[in-house]
Amino acid sequence: MGSHWQSGDAKTQAARIIHILASLLTLVVGLIHVLQKKPRVHWPDKFTDDLNAATWRATMFSLAPLVLVDNWTAVAMGIWGLLAHMKQAGSFLGAPTVDMLNAGVYLVIMGLWATIAYAGGIGVIFSCVTFLGALVCLILAFVDNQSASLALN
Numbered sequence: 001m002g003s004h005w006q007s008g009d010a011k012t013q014a015a016r017i018i019h020i021l022a023s024l025l026t027l028v029v030g031l032i033h034v035l036q037k038k039p040r041v042h043w044p045d046k047f048t049d050d051l052n053a054a055t056w057r058a059t060m061f062s063l064a065p066l067v068l069v070d071n072w073t074a075v076a077m078g079i080w081g082l083l084a085h086m087k088q089a090g091s092f093l094g095a096p097t098v099d100m101l102n103a104g105v106y107l108v109i110m111g112l113w114a115t116i117a118y119a120g121g122i123g124v125i126f127s128c129v130t131f132l133g134a135l136v137c138l139i140l141a142f143v144d145n146q147s148a149s150l151a152l153n
Helices: 010-036 052-057 065-083 100-115 120-143
Strands: none
Touching (some): 010 065, 065 100, 100 120
């Protein structure tokens, strides 16, 4: 495939490409979800009135666990899946692509909790790619459990 990608047979390379594509599609789903929130800032009549709690903080930019997880799960998992394909990923960031078994399990989790659940029909359609990738990776895990990383520079 070229000097910038990790070598492997066609099946392994296909699984790696599906994995990075699924991660990219999940990131797109997450960004669509975030953009649909449309946070707004209102200027209050009385300077100390907290009008922006409902339209800004509680809508999107909250550290409350339910808001934070709901708004940013798909974005975070998509970015993590993409970063895992970098040569410099390290042990934590590279965990989703250590081998085909990890990659398959990661794609199942990403599909269920970060892709299918967001952005309506787009999330459902994009999750098909994610679950296809999971199936391919899990099959390859039992045939030849190689690294699932493209090891991009």
